[in-house]
Amino acid sequence: MDIQIRKEQPDDFLQVARLVEMAFRQKNEAVLVENLRHHKQYNANLSLVAEYHGRIVGQILFFPIVIRCGDAEKESLALAPLSVSPEFQKMRVGTRLVEEGLKRARESGYGSVIVLGHPEYYARFGFVPARTWGITAPFDVPDDAFMAKELQADALKNAGGVVEYPEEFSEV
Numbered sequence: 001m002d003i004q005i006r007k008e009q010p011d012d013f014l015q016v017a018r019l020v021e022m023a024f025r026q027k028n029e030a031v032l033v034e035n036l037r038h039h040k041q042y043n044a045n046l047s048l049v050a051e052y053h054g055r056i057v058g059q060i061l062f063f064p065i066v067i068r069c070g071d072a073e074k075e076s077l078a079l080a081p082l083s084v085s086p087e088f089q090k091m092r093v094g095t096r097l098v099e100e101g102l103k104r105a106r107e108s109g110y111g112s113v114i115v116l117g118h119p120e121y122y123a124r125f126g127f128v129p130a131r132t133w134g135i136t137a138p139f140d141v142p143d144d145a146f147m148a149k150e151l152q153a154d155a156l157k158n159a160g161g162v163v164e165y166p167e168e169f170s171e172v
Ligand SMILES: CC(C)(COP(=O)(O)OP(=O)(O)OC[C@H]1O[C@@H](n2cnc3c(N)ncnc32)[C@H](O)[C@@H]1OP(=O)(O)O)[C@@H](O)C(=O)NCCC(=O)NCCS
Pocket: 023, 024, 081, 082, 083, 084, 085, 088, 089, 090, 091, 092, 093, 094, 095, 096, 116, 117, 118, 120, 121
């Protein structure tokens, strides 16, 4: 399919908001995307869209976070949210967004990515339970759904700790 994956632009924001709301069938994640754009840690290079003949049919965002253990902190990225327009689901749009996003995150120098999501879906990209490295969520989550992936060898070695999300995430 003739789908292009590219960096999100301001002209896309309105379409992205509609798409995210349609994908999740509620407004919370669309509000999250909008709020994160105003956060000082936001990295616009890691917000990607899937475009099909001028229409935005998918979006993925990677947000810088830290894994904290006492005074030590390790930089990482949270993959959230990932949205594909309902009419375009199961056509590998999500797969292409994840793969391109992971590639760009690695090229930007990030060593790892954390995701809270469908375990079977993210396992196909190499995500494994974050507990593998002693990494935990700051809120109650199903153990298998809280996952991590190294982008650089041993990036999460000795990185055990609690993931700190910006407060915008707590509103979802
Ligand atoms: C989840 C989502 C992003 C997947 O995007 P997509 O473009 O439909 O996914 P793909 O076409 O790349 O899927 C590839 C495979 O994953 C499977 N898959 C899709 N959604 C899945 C899910 N929720 N759980 C497990 N597997 C899933 C597909 O069946 C497909 O399997 P196959 O290759 O064996 O046929 C999309 O369905 C979506 O936007 N859902 C609503 C919002 C959401 O839940 N976002 C993710 C939050 S973690």
